[in-house]
Amino acid sequence: MAKKKTDKVRPQVLKGFRDYPPPEQIARETMIGNVRSAVELMGFLPLQTASLELAETLLGSHYTDDNLAELFGFVGPDDVNMALRYELTVSLARYVAANPNLALPFRRYQYGNVWRVDKPGPGRYREFMQFDIDIVGTSNILADAEIIAAMVAVFDGLGINNYKVKYSSRKIMNGLIKFAGIDDNKAADVMRVVDKLNKQGKDAVIAELGAGRTDRSGDKIKGVGLTDSQIAEIEKFLDSVSGSGNSLETAESLLGSVQVSVEGINDLKAIESHLSSMNIDKNKTEIDLTIVRGLAYYTGPVFETVLLDLPEFGSVFSGGRYDNLVSRFVGKQIPGTGASIGVDRLLAALIELKALKLEQSVSKVLVTVMDPERLPDYLKMLHQLREAGIPSEIFVGDSKNITKQVKYADKVGIPFVLIVGSNEFEAGQVTIKNLKAGKEKAKETSEREEWLKAEEIQVTISADKMLEYLKGELG
Amino acid sequence: MAKKKTDKVRPQVLKGFRDYPPPEQIARETMIGNVRSAVELMGFLPLQTASLELAETLLGSHYTDDNLAELFGFVGPDDVNMALRYELTVSLARYVAANPNLALPFRRYQYGNVWRVDKPGPGRYREFMQFDIDIVGTSNILADAEIIAAMVAVFDGLGINNYKVKYSSRKIMNGLIKFAGIDDNKAADVMRVVDKLNKQGKDAVIAELGAGRTDRSGDKIKGVGLTDSQIAEIEKFLDSVSGSGNSLETAESLLGSVQVSVEGINDLKAIESHLSSMNIDKNKTEIDLTIVRGLAYYTGPVFETVLLDLPEFGSVFSGGRYDNLVSRFVGKQIPGTGASIGVDRLLAALIELKALKLEQSVSKVLVTVMDPERLPDYLKMLHQLREAGIPSEIFVGDSKNITKQVKYADKVGIPFVLIVGSNEFEAGQVTIKNLKAGKEKAKETSEREEWLKAEEIQVTISADKMLEYLKGELG
Numbered sequence: 001m002a003k004k005k006t007d008k009v010r011p012q013v014l015k016g017f018r019d020y021p022p023p024e025q026i027a028r029e030t031m032i033g034n035v036r037s038a039v040e041l042m043g044f045l046p047l048q049t050a051s052l053e054l055a056e057t058l059l060g061s062h063y064t065d066d067n068l069a070e071l072f073g074f075v076g077p078d079d080v081n082m083a084l085r086y087e088l089t090v091s092l093a094r095y096v097a098a099n100p101n102l103a104l105p106f107r108r109y110q111y112g113n114v115w116r117v118d119k120p121g122p123g124r125y126r127e128f129m130q131f132d133i134d135i136v137g138t139s140n141i142l143a144d145a146e147i148i149a150a151m152v153a154v155f156d157g158l159g160i161n162n163y164k165v166k167y168s169s170r171k172i173m174n175g176l177i178k179f180a181g182i183d184d185n186k187a188a189d190v191m192r193v194v195d196k197l198n199k200q201g202k203d204a205v206i207a208e209l210g211a212g213r214t215d216r217s218g219d220k221i222k223g224v225g226l227t228d229s230q231i232a233e234i235e236k237f238l239d240s241v242s243g244s245g246n247s248l249e250t251a252e253s254l255l256g257s258v259q260v261s262v263e264g265i266n267d268l269k270a271i272e273s274h275l276s277s278m279n280i281d282k283n284k285t286e287i288d289l290t291i292v293r294g295l296a297y298y299t300g301p302v303f304e305t306v307l308l309d310l311p312e313f314g315s316v317f318s319g320g321r322y323d324n325l326v327s328r329f330v331g332k333q334i335p336g337t338g339a340s341i342g343v344d345r346l347l348a349a350l351i352e353l354k355a356l357k358l359e360q361s362v363s364k365v366l367v368t369v370m371d372p373e374r375l376p377d378y379l380k381m382l383h384q385l386r387e388a389g390i391p392s393e394i395f396v397g398d399s400k401n402i403t404k405q406v407k408y409a410d411k412v413g414i415p416f417v418l419i420v421g422s423n424e425f426e427a428g429q430v431t432i433k434n435l436k437a438g439k440e441k442a443k444e445t446s447e448r449e450e451w452l453k454a455e456e457i458q459v460t461i462s463a464d465k466m467l468e469y470l471k472g473e474l475g
Numbered sequence: 476m477a478k479k480k481t482d483k484v485r486p487q488v489l490k491g492f493r494d495y496p497p498p499e500q501i502a503r504e505t506m507i508g509n510v511r512s513a514v515e516l517m518g519f520l521p522l523q524t525a526s527l528e529l530a531e532t533l534l535g536s537h538y539t540d541d542n543l544a545e546l547f548g549f550v551g552p553d554d555v556n557m558a559l560r561y562e563l564t565v566s567l568a569r570y571v572a573a574n575p576n577l578a579l580p581f582r583r584y585q586y587g588n589v590w591r592v593d594k595p596g597p598g599r600y601r602e603f604m605q606f607d608i609d610i611v612g613t614s615n616i617l618a619d620a621e622i623i624a625a626m627v628a629v630f631d632g633l634g635i636n637n638y639k640v641k642y643s644s645r646k647i648m649n650g651l652i653k654f655a656g657i658d659d660n661k662a663a664d665v666m667r668v669v670d671k672l673n674k675q676g677k678d679a680v681i682a683e684l685g686a687g688r689t690d691r692s693g694d695k696i697k698g699v700g701l702t703d704s705q706i707a708e709i710e711k712f713l714d715s716v717s718g719s720g721n722s723l724e725t726a727e728s729l730l731g732s733v734q735v736s737v738e739g740i741n742d743l744k745a746i747e748s749h750l751s752s753m754n755i756d757k758n759k760t761e762i763d764l765t766i767v768r769g770l771a772y773y774t775g776p777v778f779e780t781v782l783l784d785l786p787e788f789g790s791v792f793s794g795g796r797y798d799n800l801v802s803r804f805v806g807k808q809i810p811g812t813g814a815s816i817g818v819d820r821l822l823a824a825l826i827e828l829k830a831l832k833l834e835q836s837v838s839k840v841l842v843t844v845m846d847p848e849r850l851p852d853y854l855k856m857l858h859q860l861r862e863a864g865i866p867s868e869i870f871v872g873d874s875k876n877i878t879k880q881v882k883y884a885d886k887v888g889i890p891f892v893l894i895v896g897s898n899e900f901e902a903g904q905v906t907i908k909n910l911k912a913g914k915e916k917a918k919e920t921s922e923r924e925e926w927l928k929a930e931e932i933q934v935t936i937s938a939d940k941m942l943e944y945l946k947g948e949l950g
Contacts, residue, residue, distance in 0.1 A: 008536070008803070008806065009529075009532055009535065011569045011572035011573035011804040012529065012532075012573065013528070013529075013569075013573075014527055014529055014551070014555065014557055015552075015555070016552075017525035017527060019522065019523065019524045019525060020523035021522065021574075022520035022521055022522055025521040025522055026520070026521060028523070036504075040866055041861050041864070041867075042867075042868060043837060043838035043866060043867060045497035045500075045501070045836065045887075046497055046500040046501060047494065047495065047496065047497055048494065048495035048500050049488075049495075050488050050489060050492035050493060050494060050602055051526075051588060052489055052547070052602065053488070054484075054487065054488075054489055056484045057484055057486070061482055061483070061484050062482075072527070072549075072552075074549030074550075074551075075549075076489070076549075077547075077592050077601075080489065094487075094488075095486075098487065098488075099496075104883075105871050105883075107868060113526060115526075115527075117552050127525055127526060135871060137872065138872045140872060140873050142871045146868075146869070146871055273851070277850065277851035277852075277855060277858075278855075278857065279855070279858045328483070328484055329483060329485070330486070362515045362519070362520055363518035375749070375752065376752035377752075380754070382753065383752075383753050391516050391517070392516075393517060393582060396580050396582075396610060396617045396618040396621055397579065397580045397612065397613045397615060408578055408579075408580075412578045414518075
């Protein structure tokens with residue numbers, strides 16, 4: 001452990017980590033509040049689990065030191081191997097397994113940070129927030145329909161209009177794998193590779209299913225090693241269901257003889273019917289049989305989303321059914337299904353779509369301290385404003401300069417400034433400066449300096465009209 | 476790193492960690508929402524910082540491996556020493572130092588988990604949440620008054636009535652230390668020991684200021700090594716200001732010749748006057764000169780609280796002024812002041828005080844599936860309920876047994892159950908079972924079994940009256 005020997009510490013965050021300054025954090029809180037409202041209306045209950053887990057909880061009992069190094073894992077107190085969670089679903093499975101008296105099905109939501117050692121990049125951090133919804137303890141396909149309905153409710157609740165929730169079932173692809181004579185133990189790899197279809201394109205997927213390929217940065221990517229005829233079957237399927245027409249019918253005609261595929265097709269038909277009964281707009285969801293998702297543990301329906309105005313954001317809300325996850329812990333199957341929001345990616349999308357505005361401040365009024373002798377009077381005004389429910393603050397800085405106090409309000413983004421000098425006190429009046437008005441006209445800093453001093457953006461009114469005036473202005 | 480060789484993983488949390496099941500998490504969310512509202516009305520802005528920090532950020536540049544082991548610290552990716560934060564203030568100081576263009580004074584709140592390697596015990600966890608409010612970038616004592624005002628606003632907003640925010644200033648005790656001829660480098664230790672006055676009693680404090688003592692479990696506690704006459708000065712001060720009467724006057728008479736004490740006394744007078752101008756109830760705050768707080772970095776006013784009905788909970792909201800914390804990072808002083816809530820301790824207190832009720836469920840209505848053929852009709856009802864803003868769910872479990880479905884609602888805590896069989900459909904009616912009514916009468920499980928089947932706790936009404944009826948019942 002090398003240590004610095006200088007006295008001062010450089011004020012920096014760890015590589016791949018970040019802070020959320022107030023404007024972004026205000027937006028995040030608003031967004032999370034909206035998502036919570038949407039899913040609570042559907043009966044999802046909040047759960048919070050520990051951030052650190054036993055290494056074997058996250059990795060299973062046969063993990064290696066290398067596996068642990070892929071997480072933020074370490075030897076903690078009492079010599080126990082532990083790691084920060086990299087997602088929320090495994091902790092949910094652990095919670096369900098540990099609470100045999102839990103009422104099932106368990107509808108729960110959880111939001112919180114997860115940590116991954118991935119190489120950081122633009123928009124890719126090592127600490128980020130996920131918001132998960134899951135229903136555990138039922139194999140009923142109605143639960144999968146509820147997850148899709150919740151995804152729709154969340155987007156609608158956030159004011160996003162132009163999106164599509166796409167869904168399919170792993171079972172259809174599992175049947176295809178059987179039909180093509182591909183070995184079962186290659187199934188997870190096939191899913192992982194086919195999942196790249198949208199991002200990497202068909203040629204890359206075909207190459208990776210076979211002998212492998214070289215990616216843009218020149219790195220070798222190992223192939224799954226399927227035979228040409230096996231690859232041809234997969235290609236034929238993907239081509240057929242990508243075309244126009246009813247993809248379920250197409251899948252039936254190709255895989256009608258494979259029982260597991262037929263089960264998957266019937267599941268999708270049931271989901272489609274349930275969504276229609278729930279009156280969900282047909283344009284908001286779509287069966288897309290090229291979707292498989294990359295995670296190894298999915299066993300049935302899988303879900304992802306596309307923001308049609310921002311397709312480059314990828315899927316900001318995805319998931320699927322996982323019927324074997326809890327059996328890592330207990331000797332019985334407790335099936336589950338769910339989906340996860342990448343909170344910060346979705347937030348970036350909302351800002352991009354102007355569905356959410358970045359607010360600089362929560363305070364609406366700054367009470368300035370022009371005459372320190374009158375501080376008790378300023379504090380009384382402050383009290384009045386807050387009692388009236390108007391978020392307000394008094395200038396608590398060291399400066400007595402009124403221009404500096406007004407500049408503070410401008411910089412923080414407080415729209416109104418209250419100025420009361422001895423003249424006003426004598427006349428029973430207050431001056432209210434409206435920093436919002438005309439702000440658009442004065443974007444340049446130099447202009448703003450002038451404008452902050454301007455008299456015409458202020459009113460001087462009777463002190464007992466102050467609250468009424470501000471309430472009117474603030475709507 | 477020893478590893479288990481069995482296949483199944485025991486579903487357990489790490490020692491000192493815990494989950495928050497829905498009833499507690501619902502209560503936490505409600506409480507945090509109320510605290511946020513209270514402090515946002517006062518202009519505090521939300522900030523979120525990274526959970527992991529560089530070791531030197533948390534520990535200063537001269538830390539040892541032992542210091543790192545006192546945190547959840549480890550060598551992370553790229554061979555960097557890092558640790559989970561153990562509080563939020565140091566990260567705030569790091570944030571302020573890294574953002575020289577930040578508008579000051581910076582009023583911010585932050586809530587989030589912190590991690591400590593302390594020995595776990597009843598109510599003491601290694602991961603717990605803090606909610607901090609701070610004002611950074613001003614030495615104006617008005618900022619300290621705002622922190623106290625915010626503490627009062629938070630308690631009031633949570634519906635707690637019988638509490639006292641107590642405050643003092645480190646400067647008074649610093650003057651006493653000088654007056655008693657105690658070496659400056661012992662000041663932090665004196666504060667740490669005097670802070671134990673309320674919990675451990677005067678005898679323990681006196682002993683620990685001198686040669687040391689043996690605690691209840693037989694462990695030796697090292698003493699600060701003050702002389703008898705130095706200890707006598709401290710004892711005299713503590714006795715004098717603990718008595719009835721005006722403790723500021725008492726302090727003035729004892730320490731009027733020591734400049735730093737006089738500064739502290741004047742600070743407290745100013746705070747008292749500001750709080751009065753803000754119209755804060757005199758019974759809610761109190762100057763208590765025996766209060767010093769234990770943390771090394773406080774330099775001025777210090778705050779703590781007592782819940783008068785639950786004094787054994789200790790201070791659930793405490794803090795103070797720290798004028799040198801940011802200088803760990805930059806070569807200038809950026810003074811700050813603030814206070815921190817122990818979220819889970821305060822939550823336990825709220826539940827104990829019955830100021831917050833534990834809710835089992837968010838759903839108000841369970842739509843049962845009596846006749847699977849009529850699923851589309853059940854889903855339409857579900858849609859109607861949600862459209863009307865009534866949190867509702869449909870039974871998505873695998874069982875078709877209506878008694879099991881009703882039991883699910885009872886176990887989760889859903890108050891109303893909708894039951895519609897073919898008879899009701901034909902007659903255009905719905906049956907609504909009220910699981911809340913009479914629930915108090917049937918506390919025993921055996922009684923509840925009977926009661927769940929009882930006919931008298933249900934009504935059968937026209938389907939088009941369903942929403943109206945439920946809205947009436949739900950208030």
